[in-house]
Amino acid sequence: MADPRSSRSAAAAAAEKSLTGKNSDRDPATLTALRGPSPQRSSFADNLSATSTLVAPDIKLLGPKGHDGRRRHGRRSLGTSLRRLTLPCLGSSEQTHMQAVAAPRDRETIKILLLGPSNSGKSTLYNQMRLLYTKDEFQRRKLGWRAAILENLLGHVQAVYQEGKTRGWPFSRVVKRSLRELSDLKDRIYRWWELVELPAEALAPLRNLRDSESWRRALQTYSLTDTSVDAFYFMDILERLFDGKYAPSTQDVLNTRLKTTGIVETAVDVGGDLRYRVFDLGGARAERKKWIHAFDSVDVVVFHAPLGSFNERVDEGAEASQLDEALELFASIANLKWFTRTLIVLNFTKSDCLRRKLAAGVKVFTTKQQTLPDTWPDKSETVANVSAIYADKFLRAAPETAENVVVTFADANDVLQAARLWDLVEAKVRERVVPFRNELSQSLVV
Numbered sequence: 371m372a373d374p375r376s377s378r379s380a381a382a383a384a385a386e387k388s389l390t391g392k393n394s395d396r397d398p399a400t401l402t403a404l405r406g407p408s409p410q411r412s413s414f415a416d417n418l419s420a421t422s423t424l425v426a427p428d429i430k431l432l433g434p435k436g437h438d439g440r441r442r443h444g445r446r447s448l449g450t451s452l453r454r455l456t457l458p459c460l461g462s463s464e465q466t467h468m469q470a471v472a473a474p475r476d477r478e479t480i481k482i483l484l485l486g487p488s489n490s491g492k493s494t495l496y497n498q499m500r501l502l503y504t505k506d507e508f509q510r511r512k513l514g515w516r517a518a519i520l521e522n523l524l525g526h527v528q529a530v531y532q533e534g535k536t537r538g539w540p541f542s543r544v545v546k547r548s549l550r551e552l553s554d555l556k557d558r559i560y561r562w563w564e565l566v567e568l569p570a571e572a573l574a575p576l577r578n579l580r581d582s583e584s585w586r587r588a589l590q591t592y593s594l595t596d597t598s599v600d601a602f603y604f605m606d607i608l609e610r611l612f613d614g615k616y617a618p619s620t621q622d623v624l625n626t627r628l629k630t631t632g633i634v635e636t637a638v639d640v641g642g643d644l645r646y647r648v649f650d651l652g653g654a655r656a657e658r659k660k661w662i663h664a665f666d667s668v669d670v671v672v673f674h675a676p677l678g679s680f681n682e683r684v685d686e687g688a689e690a691s692q693l694d695e696a697l698e699l700f701a702s703i704a705n706l707k708w709f710t711r712t713l714i715v716l717n718f719t720k721s722d723c724l725r726r727k728l729a730a731g732v733k734v735f736t737t738k739q740q741t742l743p744d745t746w747p748d749k750s751e752t753v754a755n756v757s758a759i760y761a762d763k764f765l766r767a768a769p770e771t772a773e774n775v776v777v778t779f780a781d782a783n784d785v786l787q788a789a790r791l792w793d794l795v796e797a798k799v800r801e802r803v804v805p806f807r808n809e810l811s812q813s814l815v816v
């Protein structure tokens with residue numbers, strides 16, 4: 371019988387290359403895992419439409435060895451103060467919660483944590499996972515996203531208006547009038563800060579905004595420094611949003627920003643002998659003090675680093691960009707004693723935003739934190755080169771655990787890329803985590 375693995379197409383090989391950033395011949399270990407879809411079923415990526423675009427860059431990874439060929443042992447300064455800030459000690463009131471989320475360990479249940487700074491795509495990837503493994507439940511719950519979607523739309527209009535006012539953007543008369551009309555409706559839209567209704571009268575001013583050249587220009591400029599919400603997406607589906615029977619689509623949900631507070635957990639059957647417990651954790655600084663409650667017996671950490679957020683400040687108003695924050699956080703996480711034997715999937719998200727910003731002429735290496743390493747051979751600011759530089763920076767930040775790290779590039783809101791990522795996680799779990807557990811349990815029996 372033909373080996374199902376050999377029937378993987380060239381598209382899959384391209385996906386492998388773009389997900390791992392490595393060529394097949396360069397990393398046979400990774401590829402063995404990638405080529406082998408789980409024996410229980412064909413991979414998600416194979417079942418999905420081949421028409422989705424793959425925006426992950428064609429990069430070259432240098433791994434723990436430097437580009438000058440020398441292996442780096444010295445850690446970069448990791449900012450001890452930041453580590454204290456991101457992982458403070460527990461408060462006594464939080465102990466109960468810790469017990470509630472501590473995972474009972476057995477041979478088949480794999481505990482996966484989604485970590486990363488705020489706005490890096492954790493919840494989006496968590497939703498993608500639910501879409502893949504618990505599709506019916508995901509579909510049933512979609513209606514619950516309605517309020518958050520409308521909130522995203524209106525909140526974004528408000529944010530762009532405020533930014534425009536601060537920076538003196540020239541809004542046309544139509545824009546000013548439309549914004550006034552929306553403002554007049556705010557008491558009907560919100561009660562006690564909660565969105566209660568989207569009155570039909572709000573459609574006309576929103577449409578006028580959408581069709582106005584001056585508003586679109588403002589959106590374009592705004593979206594170069596804020597990728598938390600894709601305003602164009604919501605503006606383009608206005609008519610659907612105002613339909614009395616509006617039911618969010620999968621893509622609507624995946625494009626919605628809903629900040630996570632605390633720890634959200636779900637258990638899913640992956641198929642065959644595997645079961646995941648996946649934890650989505652709030653990434654804002656204030657939320658991170660709760661992370662430690664979930665650190666016990668972790669099999670896989672999927673760490674998110676938003677490549678396209680290199681020029682966006684963290685919410686809390688600090689100087690660091692979201693990508694710098696991700697780097698510091700990754701260094702502190704990957705070097706933690708809890709994770710010395712944990713598989714770490716370092717996933718770079720928002721490559722699409724990086725591409726868009728570079729195309730608009732935004733420069734990456736302009737600040738003190740974001741400098742181009744002197745010895746880096748390629749000075750160009752292309753998606754591929756910037757991705758390679760950052761992958762290298764992240765790996766150097768955790769030299770001791772670099773061999774536990776698998777680097778991937780998957781935009782969290784892209785269904786096909788996310789499916790490939792979850793396929794990769796499963797393959798790596800079967801290749802590395804399950805055998806390690808079996809070994810461990812056998813040595814205990816002996």
Ligand SMILES: Nc1nc2c(ncn2[C@@H]2O[C@H](COP(=O)(O)OP(=O)(O)OP(=O)(O)O)[C@@H](O)[C@H]2O)c(=O)[nH]1
Pocket residue numbers: 486487488489490491492493494495597598599600624625626627628629630631651652653654674719720721722723780781782783784
């Ligand atoms: N364009 C683009 N948007 C993305 C990508 N990943 C996530 N987003 C969007 O970014 C926003 C934030 O994503 P979330 O998944 O909520 O971020 P998070 O890491 O869970 O944030 P916290 O809950 O605050 O920790 C959402 O609007 C997503 O649709 C990506 O790869 N590309």
Ligand SMILES: [Mg+2]
Pocket residue numbers: 492493494628629630650651652653
């Ligand atoms: Mg979240």
